Amino acid sequence: MKPLNPPLTDWHGKTAWIVGASSGIGRATALALLARGARVAVSARNGEALEELAAPHNEAGQPPRVIVLPLDVRDAAAVAAAHARLLAATGTVDFVLHNAATYDALRADAFALETMLAHQQVNYVGALNVLAMVLPGFVARGAGHIAITGSVAGFRGLPKSLAYGPTKAALTNLAEVLYVDLHARGIGVSLVQPGFVDTALTAKNDFRMPALITPDKAAEAMLEGWRRGDFEIHFPRRFTFWMKLMRLLPYRLYFPAVARFTGL
Numbered sequence: 001m002k003p004l005n006p007p008l009t010d011w012h013g014k015t016a017w018i019v020g021a022s023s024g025i026g027r028a029t030a031l032a033l034l035a036r037g038a039r040v041a042v043s044a045r046n047g048e049a050l051e052e053l054a055a056p057h058n059e060a061g062q063p064p065r066v067i068v069l070p071l072d073v074r075d076a077a078a079v080a081a082a083h084a085r086l087l088a089a090t091g092t093v094d095f096v097l098h099n100a101a102t103y104d105a106l107r108a109d110a111f112a113l114e115t116m117l118a119h120q121q122v123n124y125v126g127a128l129n130v131l132a133m134v135l136p137g138f139v140a141r142g143a144g145h146i147a148i149t150g151s152v153a154g155f156r157g158l159p160k161s162l163a164y165g166p167t168k169a170a171l172t173n174l175a176e177v178l179y180v181d182l183h184a185r186g187i188g189v190s191l192v193q194p195g196f197v198d199t200a201l202t203a204k205n206d207f208r209m210p211a212l213i214t215p216d217k218a219a220e221a222m223l224e225g226w227r228r229g230d231f232e233i234h235f236p237r238r239f240t241f242w243m244k245l246m247r248l249l250p251y252r253l254y255f256p257a258v259a260r261f262t263g264l
């Protein structure tokens with residue numbers, strides 16, 4: 001079957017910008033891309049963690065293999081300034097991953113507008129701030145790849161997911177529309193849908209996480225998905241298979257199934 005995206009098989013000479021790279025899945029992905037020969041730009045708020053990631057890969061007197069671009073993704077001007085620095089250093093961006101996110105469990109009986117909006121700003125508006133920078137160049141060149149990290153929590157409504165889930169559902173729809181609009185122009189679009197990955201984000205969970213994997217395993221699955229030219233890259237499949245099945249259930253069956261599996 002023809003791949004949905006131009007397969008990303010050779011990362012040598014490519015510049016990949018990972019937004020949300022200071023820890024967890026983003027950090028592991030940045031390191032995996034470096035190991036495959038890419039030049040990587042890393043962004044997040046924690047500049048110290050980014051410098052620590054970069055240090056072993058950059059040599060004095062040589063152009064940096066890791067470009068450190070600290071930013072808060074909610075701040076459109078900061079994202080624009082980082083993008084300008086990246087272009088000045090590399091001339092072009094070939095690949096971008098919007099991976100930054102915040103997550104706090106929230107249920108409707110404790111509705112907190114501030115928490116709702118904080119998730120929207122980082123997870124969704126952050127993606128728009130990044131897109132606003134890279135899209136014009138990609139469209140002009142008829143090349144490039146936009147990857148967005150969603151979540152299985154965006155498939156359908158889940159308990160404790162009041163603030164987080166809707167932002168991931170929005171990102172899913174956003175990635176689908178981007179694909180529809182950009183595919184014919186030669187631009188790749190992919191949607192990363194992780195199950196449970198052992199990171200600072202999920203350390204907050206107070207329940208047993210089924211099929212939990214390491215960030216390195218997640219990065220491996222992502223690179224494999226990009227290599228195959230997949231649109232949706234979901235993992236680990238032993239978990240996401242069931243989540244995708246749940247996605248198809250009529251509400252009459254879906255709501256009782258969620259209550260049964262989560263006990264909530």
Ligand SMILES: NC(=O)c1ccc[n+]([C@@H]2O[C@H](COP(=O)([O-])OP(=O)(O)OC[C@H]3O[C@@H](n4cnc5c(N)ncnc54)[C@H](OP(=O)(O)O)[C@@H]3O)[C@@H](O)[C@H]2O)c1
Pocket residue numbers: 019020021022023024025026043044045046047049071072073074098099100101102103122149150151152153193194195196197198199200201202
């Ligand atoms: N872990 C899982 O099981 C799981 C499951 C489904 C989806 N995901 C998704 O995977 C992605 C990575 O999450 P993770 O699990 O690896 O968690 P993580 O280790 O907490 O990584 C989140 C990243 O986002 C960055 N970030 C947060 N707020 C930011 C802001 N305002 N501006 C810029 N960067 C910001 C963080 O860096 P700073 O704090 O330094 O800014 C960090 O680099 C997220 O999109 C998450 O929703 C994770």
